[in-house]
Amino acid sequence: MTAAAIEARSVRRTFRVRGGMLVPDRNIVAVDDVSFEVPAGGVLGVVGESGCGKSTLARLILGLLPPTAGEIVVDGQRVADMDRRARARLIQPVFQDPFASLNPRRRVRDIVGLPLAAQGGLSRREIASQVEAMLERVGLARDMADRLPTQLSGGQRQRVAIARALVLRPRIVVCDEPTSALDVSVQAQILNLLAELRRDLNLTYLFISHNLAVVEHVATEVAVMYLGRIVERAGTEALFRAPQHPYTRALLASVLTPEPGLGVPDVGLGDSLPDPANIPGGCRFHPRCPVAIDRCRHVAPSLTRLPTGIVECHLVVA
Numbered sequence: 001m002t003a004a005a006i007e008a009r010s011v012r013r014t015f016r017v018r019g020g021m022l023v024p025d026r027n028i029v030a031v032d033d034v035s036f037e038v039p040a041g042g043v044l045g046v047v048g049e050s051g052c053g054k055s056t057l058a059r060l061i062l063g064l065l066p067p068t069a070g071e072i073v074v075d076g077q078r079v080a081d082m083d084r085r086a087r088a089r090l091i092q093p094v095f096q097d098p099f100a101s102l103n104p105r106r107r108v109r110d111i112v113g114l115p116l117a118a119q120g121g122l123s124r125r126e127i128a129s130q131v132e133a134m135l136e137r138v139g140l141a142r143d144m145a146d147r148l149p150t151q152l153s154g155g156q157r158q159r160v161a162i163a164r165a166l167v168l169r170p171r172i173v174v175c176d177e178p179t180s181a182l183d184v185s186v187q188a189q190i191l192n193l194l195a196e197l198r199r200d201l202n203l204t205y206l207f208i209s210h211n212l213a214v215v216e217h218v219a220t221e222v223a224v225m226y227l228g229r230i231v232e233r234a235g236t237e238a239l240f241r242a243p244q245h246p247y248t249r250a251l252l253a254s255v256l257t258p259e260p261g262l263g264v265p266d267v268g269l270g271d272s273l274p275d276p277a278n279i280p281g282g283c284r285f286h287p288r289c290p291v292a293i294d295r296c297r298h299v300a301p302s303l304t305r306l307p308t309g310i311v312e313c314h315l316v317v318a
């Protein structure tokens, strides 16, 4: 059996949001008792509507946010026990908007070299040569090294962000909507690059996207999140061929809607997104579920294990 590169064990994260005059404080459950494993070399795609907890999960895995309960283990080590530099050598992020995440006043060579410099122990010459090799690896020409982010296209900027993420040779990359801010024509190039790098460098990805077509293209396994919980998880092929949860089915139907940009996919379940400060009792999906039965209103479904994965729905039997 392959060792897990990422393990989430009963992870929960809540946020306390201050109210105001006459408005009480609210407790938001952004991630609610989530467990999964990603084998080394795998890609777990995480999908779900805006606000379902995808980015919070990414920040928990990266160690940028501590869990309220549960634990995260990457490459056999508890994230909570690692210092920043050790974490940086093991796990790196690629975020949605490379323009926001790259310092506009620094040249590409400094942006990509910074993680190496921060680790210490390398000469300037060694850093320069590793940066050059990495820029070449992500398909950027040599003369790009002296440019500023403002002098690059969106796709080139995301290549710089990928080079910066990989320059320490991490084992795990958390991609949070890495192509959502890019033109459609550039998205495929970046996805292909990420797939190629994973193969060549034996990387493991947690790949977050609201775009199911993208996830189908890159993921080996898919987790579907709804109001902080993983309501279905299965191998990519099985999930797209035979979705079990009514929410997954609604999400898949939304792939056919012509909305390639950012925002809320039209899942055909009405306009209003569910509120994580006010999670319904019983099955949390029941108010929007087209096939809910009386039991769904009162009893939260437990997890059902199927040959192809797991699902939380009263109507699915093993």
Ligand SMILES: Nc1ncnc2c1ncn2[C@@H]1O[C@H](COP(=O)(O)OP(=O)(O)OP(=O)(O)O)[C@@H](O)[C@H]1O
Pocket (backbone or CB within 6 Å): 015, 016, 017, 028, 029, 030, 048, 049, 050, 051, 052, 053, 054, 055, 056, 057, 210, 276
């Ligand atoms: N720092 C925070 N303080 C308070 N609430 C937060 C914080 N971060 C996230 N939340 C809330 O937690 C819930 C989950 O947010 P999260 O950003 O993880 O969702 P998401 O699925 O990534 O959404 P999107 O696709 O819009 O980025 C939301 O209701 C959000 O408002």
